[in-house]
Amino acid sequence: MIRCEKLAKIYPGPVAALVDLDLTIPAGQFLLVCGHSGAGKTTLFRLIAGLETPTHGSVSVNEHDVARLGRGGLPYYRRRFGLVLSDAPLLPQRTVAENVALPLLIAGVPRRQAFERVALALERVGLAGRAHELPPTLSGGEQQRAAIARAVVHRPSVVIADEPTAQLDRDNAEEVVRLLRAFHAAGVTMIIATHDEALFASVAQRRIVLANGRLVEDTW
Amino acid sequence: MKRGWWEGQTEALGRALTLLGRAPLVTAVVTLVLATALALPATMAWIGAGVTQWFGGQGTEPQITVFFQQTIDREEALAIVQRWREDEVVARVVFVPREAALARLLQTDLGEAIETLPDNPLPDAMTVVPRRFAPQDVAQLQQRLAAEAGIETVQVDTAWVERVHGLARAGTMVAAALAAWFALGMLAQTYLAIRLQLVAAAQEISVLRALGATDGYIGRPFRWFGWLQGLLAGCVGAALWGGLVAWLTPPFDELARLYGLGGFLPFPAWMAVLVLVTAGAVLGVLGAEISLRQFFRAST
Ligand SMILES: Nc1ncnc2c1ncn2[C@@H]1O[C@H](COP(=O)(O)OP(=O)(O)OP(=O)(O)O)[C@@H](O)[C@H]1O
Ligand SMILES: [Mg+2]
Numbered sequence: 001m002i003r004c005e006k007l008a009k010i011y012p013g014p015v016a017a018l019v020d021l022d023l024t025i026p027a028g029q030f031l032l033v034c035g036h037s038g039a040g041k042t043t044l045f046r047l048i049a050g051l052e053t054p055t056h057g058s059v060s061v062n063e064h065d066v067a068r069l070g071r072g073g074l075p076y077y078r079r080r081f082g083l084v085l086s087d088a089p090l091l092p093q094r095t096v097a098e099n100v101a102l103p104l105l106i107a108g109v110p111r112r113q114a115f116e117r118v119a120l121a122l123e124r125v126g127l128a129g130r131a132h133e134l135p136p137t138l139s140g141g142e143q144q145r146a147a148i149a150r151a152v153v154h155r156p157s158v159v160i161a162d163e164p165t166a167q168l169d170r171d172n173a174e175e176v177v178r179l180l181r182a183f184h185a186a187g188v189t190m191i192i193a194t195h196d197e198a199l200f201a202s203v204a205q206r207r208i209v210l211a212n213g214r215l216v217e218d219t220w
Numbered sequence: 221m222k223r224g225w226w227e228g229q230t231e232a233l234g235r236a237l238t239l240l241g242r243a244p245l246v247t248a249v250v251t252l253v254l255a256t257a258l259a260l261p262a263t264m265a266w267i268g269a270g271v272t273q274w275f276g277g278q279g280t281e282p283q284i285t286v287f288f289q290q291t292i293d294r295e296e297a298l299a300i301v302q303r304w305r306e307d308e309v310v311a312r313v314v315f316v317p318r319e320a321a322l323a324r325l326l327q328t329d330l331g332e333a334i335e336t337l338p339d340n341p342l343p344d345a346m347t348v349v350p351r352r353f354a355p356q357d358v359a360q361l362q363q364r365l366a367a368e369a370g371i372e373t374v375q376v377d378t379a380w381v382e383r384v385h386g387l388a389r390a391g392t393m394v395a396a397a398l399a400a401w402f403a404l405g406m407l408a409q410t411y412l413a414i415r416l417q418l419v420a421a422a423q424e425i426s427v428l429r430a431l432g433a434t435d436g437y438i439g440r441p442f443r444w445f446g447w448l449q450g451l452l453a454g455c456v457g458a459a460l461w462g463g464l465v466a467w468l469t470p471p472f473d474e475l476a477r478l479y480g481l482g483g484f485l486p487f488p489a490w491m492a493v494l495v496l497v498t499a500g501a502v503l504g505v506l507g508a509e510i511s512l513r514q515f516f517r518a519s520t
Contacts, residue, residue, distance in 0.1 A: 049430070051430055071435075072434075075429070075432045075433060075434045076432065077432075078429075078430065078431065078432035079431075079432035083430060083431065085430070087426070087427075087430050088427050088430040088431060089427065091424055091427060093424075102427075102428070102431055103431050103432065105228070105231070106428065106431055106432055106433045106437060107432070108225070108228065110227055111227050111231070
């Protein structure tokens with residue numbers, strides 16, 4: 001369970017990207033985050049994933065405040081998440097397989113074992129044949145699927161995906177939704193930001209809307 | 221877990237090699253700068269040590285003056301002289317009979333006073349010149365002589381010892397100052413080289429961090445990089461030094477021959493190579509460590 005309490009992020013400017021947000025996300029939920037451009041969706045994801053520190057308020061997971069983890073604990077906290085986020089793009093100089101292996105290698109999984117799991121993950125997203133290519137040689141849809149493989153390969157409890165279907169055509173977008181639905185069915189909490197609600201209508205269990213950094217709608 | 225650790229190290233080593241190979245020209249230039257910083261003070265130290273050895277020995281050879289006890293007779297004294305002549309650490313021994321010493325003393329200002337004495341007050345003596353002139357060798361020989369039966373006192377020409385000490389001290393200080401100075405320069409250079417690598421890899425590092433990599437994991441390839449870069453510089457530095465020494469040895473030997481000095485080989489080559497390679501690797505790791513610490517402190 002992820003709980004945001006009075007969560008606020010003020011960037012220098014000052015820009016109030018997120019203001020006094022209260023939000024509780026139960027484990028296993030498929031949550032859709034909507035809102036206009038600049039509403040604060042990405043900011044919320046960064047705060048939850050421990051990539052930014054809140055200006056006020058707190059994020060806690062299973063009642064443990066993330067702010068109190070410190071520099072030593074933060075990396076381990078981040079490993080609970082699978083990220084499809086522009087802060088964590090695929091590395092262009094490493095092959096698809098090496099990119100997907102990163103969360104496992106970072107966690108100290110032996111190489112052989114790691115690449116066996118990578119092969120399975122790539123198979124599930126339909127990229128088994130592209131393992132040894134560099135990401136820039138892949139199409140947009142293929143890159144997005146590789147990113148999803150990297151996000152789930154270490155079996156995280158939460159996947160955070162920021163506009164995973166942006167810039168994809170209908171077929172590719174639906175393929176991504178199908179994949180995310182499958183991983184959700186396996187028990188993973190899904191937090192997805194999108195501008196295309198209709199696409200996720202059949203899978204989302206809850207939908208929140210942000211506007212100017214505030215929570216303005218929350219429907220289950 | 222243990223296997224994971226080893227694999228992590230080999231993987232990081234592989235990444236470090238990739239980094240080194242990615243910009244071979246930069247690697248070559250940095251290596252050359254570092255190698256020069258290592259080889260130059262080493263060459264100076266080599267010349268300094270050789271020159272100290274020359275001047276420590278020649279014209280200022282240490283003399284140990286040994287006075288026999290008045291109670292022993294001439295034959296016993298000569299037997300002692302003979303025994304020391306055969307000692308392997310002794311270059312030569314000159315026996316100074318008491319008559320000769322007296323004759324020499326009579327020619328000085330003290331002569332008149334001495335003439336009034338009824339007996340020759342001087343003992344038989346010998347001067348001993350050791351084979352090796354290092355202060356500790358001389359001191360050791362002095363102790364052995366003093367322990368001998370029939371010997372009253374042992375005097376070392378202290379001016380000589382101080383001269384050699386002074387020369388050695390000055391030489392050591394110059395070499396140490398140079399080495400420290402160049403080590404600092406080397407540290408700065410590796411710091412800079414790693415810094416450039418870190419800046420170039422900034423995006424990759426932020427991705428790794430977002431995926432949960434610790435500072436230790438992120439820094440590992442760069443520590444290896446520093447180590448490899450330093451090691452490489454140490455090897456090239458040793459080669460440069462070896463080349464310089466090989467080139468300089470014939471003229472120095474010729475000089476030595478012309479002045480009747482000893483050969484010019486103050487310390488063996490393997491020692492210098494070992495020191496240079498070790499210094500290179502250690503300074504490389506240190507430079508990487510400083511760079512990484514600063515980088516991590518600046519980024520959260
Ligand atoms: N690093 C930053 N520095 C300064 N301002 C920022 C930073 N990141 C975001 N902002 C600002 O915070 C506000 C919220 O941005 P955010 O990226 O969270 O919006 P978003 O909902 O993800 O928008 P989009 O749908 O366009 O991706 C915006 O006004 C943005 O300009
Ligand atoms: Mg965004």
